[in-house]
Amino acid sequence: MGELRALRWRDVDFANHTLHVRENYTHNQVRRPKSGKVRAVPLIDLAAARLDGLSRRELFTQPGDLVFCNPLGSYVHDGDLRRRFYAALRLAGLWHRRHEDKPITFxxxxxxxxxxxxxxxxxxxxxxxxxxxxxxxxxxxxxxxxxxxxxxxxxxxxxxxxxxxxxxx
Structure with missing residues (x-):
């Protein structure tokens, strides 16, 4: 979650189908990823299409801006991100899995x-x-x-x- 919260538009390389994981945002601090190493991960077409749509929003689309931000362009609170995740589980018809012995987590x-x-x-x-x-x-x-x-x-x-x-x- 911290890596997603710290993702900036400069980290999204649509041309090479790659996301660069450079930072992690946890406990109100920006740090290197947990491993301490910057890495690149593949960006699949489905995610790229969603990110492309998000890149067309009115504000916060410059290279240094956060991809996933609050209405002021700052870091999304982890609780807000979890609530959105659980809402997506509901929409996908998977909410019932939250109440089993091993509930779905972010x-x-x-x-x-x-x-x-x-x-x-x-x-x-x-x-x-x-x-x-x-x-x-x-x-x-x-x-x-x-x-x-x-x-x-x-x-x-x-x-x-x-x-x-x-x-x-």
């Missing part, structure tokens, strides 16, 4: 990214995009990696075994 968006990312990129790439300083943190998403290719490889190996060869115990 931070779950980050976990969703990690879960999807490991399905298409290798772990060091995901580590870089997520800003994890230790690959062990990224390894928490490994169980989401599809095993289809490995299962196919093993199936071919087992299927190619000579039926006359005794099975190994």
């Amino acid at each position: 931070h779950d968006l980050r976990h969703t990214f990690g879960t999807l990312a490991v399905k298409v990129w290798d772990l060091p790439t995901v580590q870089g995009y997520m800003g994890h300083s230790d690959i062990k943190t990224t390894m928490g998403y490994v169980h989401h990696v599809p095993k289809t290719e490995h299962a196919d490889q093993l199936s071919r190996l087992v299927g190619s075994a000579d039926p006359a060869t005794p099975a190994l115990a």
